[in-house]
Amino acid sequence: MTLTDDHTVLASSKTPFYQAVGDEREVFRAAAGRGLPVLLKGPTGCGKTRFVEAMAAELGRELITVAGHEDMTSADLVGRFLLKGGETVWVDGPLTRAVRAGAVFYLDEVVEARQDTTVVIHPLADHRRELPVDRLGTTVPAAPGFHLVISYNPGYQSVLKSLKESTRQRFVAIELGFPPQAIEVEVIAHEAGIDEQTARVLVTLGNAIRGLDGISLREVASTRMLILAGGLIAEGLSPRSAVRSAVVQALSDDQDVNRALGELVDAILPRS
Structure with a gap:
């Protein structure tokens, strides 16, 4: 007990x-x-x-x-x-x-x-x-x-x-902090069960969010969030849908912030 x-x-x-x-x-x-x-x-x-x-x-x-x-x-x-x-x-x-x-x-x-x-x-x-x-x-x-x-x-x-x-x-x-890009790619690929190219795109997006100025985020895109997005992709969800659910919507409820994050996703993620 x-x-x-x-x-x-x-x-x-x-x-x-x-x-x-x-x-x-x-x-x-x-x-x-x-x-x-x-x-x-x-x-x-x-x-x-x-x-x-x-x-x-x-x-x-x-x-x-x-x-x-x-x-x-x-x-x-x-x-x-x-x-x-x-x-x-x-x-x-x-x-x-x-x-x-x-x-x-x-x-x-x-x-x-x-x-x-x-x-x-x-x-x-x-x-x-x-x-x-x-x-x-x-x-x-x-x-x-x-x-x-x-x-x-x-x-x-x-x-x-x-x-x-x-x-x-x-x-x-x-x-401890977020790992360097090469290590983070390896971690996300291993944990989410996705290929390194997809993991590299997720890490690029994560680093871009971490470097954003001028928007109000209490937290940034963590390695854990990127692994969750990768897991959704491994289950067949499109990268944009996976990122929208596991990262963008999870980071903020503010519509303006989500819009800015969405624009960043559009710039980095390939269209399916």
């Missing part, structure tokens, strides 16, 4: 596909070897979650993922007493399960959670490597292999949703 929406992936012999851009793999392995927590920062859809999945599989460790949100409480992470069969029993939260099992615990979009909730990770992110469970009056030491990973998008967060310095300074930071 889980206390919050979490996703558990057991260690597998098959490592999820991830194409490194820099030395992020080496930094992550070194941090894991020393038990140092990792902070991933980068734009939405650039591959942060896939990177953690790939590294957990490479290290042969279970991965427990939780998405941060404003209603999250410390009990959602640590655990709480619940009524089961007429008895009150303690049920570990996903963080406590990861600490006991020596798993990789990934808290995605950490700044979406309240700051009074995320401070619960502080004792796990320094030399103590332990989790106080106040309701049980005990402290759970991190089992060998436990690794704490958090992520956020610096460009998207407002001043009111920034990462506290007392949290940030406990972590080894890895900055």
Whole structure:
């Protein structure tokens, strides 16, 4: 029974596909070897979650993922007493399960959670490597292999949703971004199951959107969006329809913005 929406992936012999851009793999392995927590920062859809999945599989460790949100409480992470069969029993939260099992615990979009909730990770992110469970009056030491990973998008967060310095300074930071064109083409072709020429056109469009000035976009065309468009193309949808559904309409509800994006699509995508 889980206390919050979490996703558990057991260690597998098959490592999820991830194409490194820099030395992020080496930094992550070194941090894991020393038990140092990792902070991933980068734009939405650039591959942060896939990177953690790939590294957990490479290290042969279970991965427990939780998405941060404003209603999250410390009990959602640590655990709480619940009524089961007429008895009150303690049920570990996903963080406590990861600490006991020596798993990789990934808290995605950490700044979406309240700051009074995320401070619960502080004792796990320094030399103590332990989790106080106040309701049980005990402290759970991190089992060998436990690794704490958090992520956020610096460009998207407002001043009111920034990462506290007392949290940030406990972590080894890895900055991820959209990959160079050649690597992004390879990733999209592999993930979407399309040919490299089609993937290259999608990447050209994605880079053009990322470089647009003068229109109001909270986010730009991510690698994830381009993969979704590629997947629709692989299912037989025309490139224009695929891009319109997976990219243009997903980026904005503003008609003027969509019109400008549509003109860009017309200029780049071949007519079917």
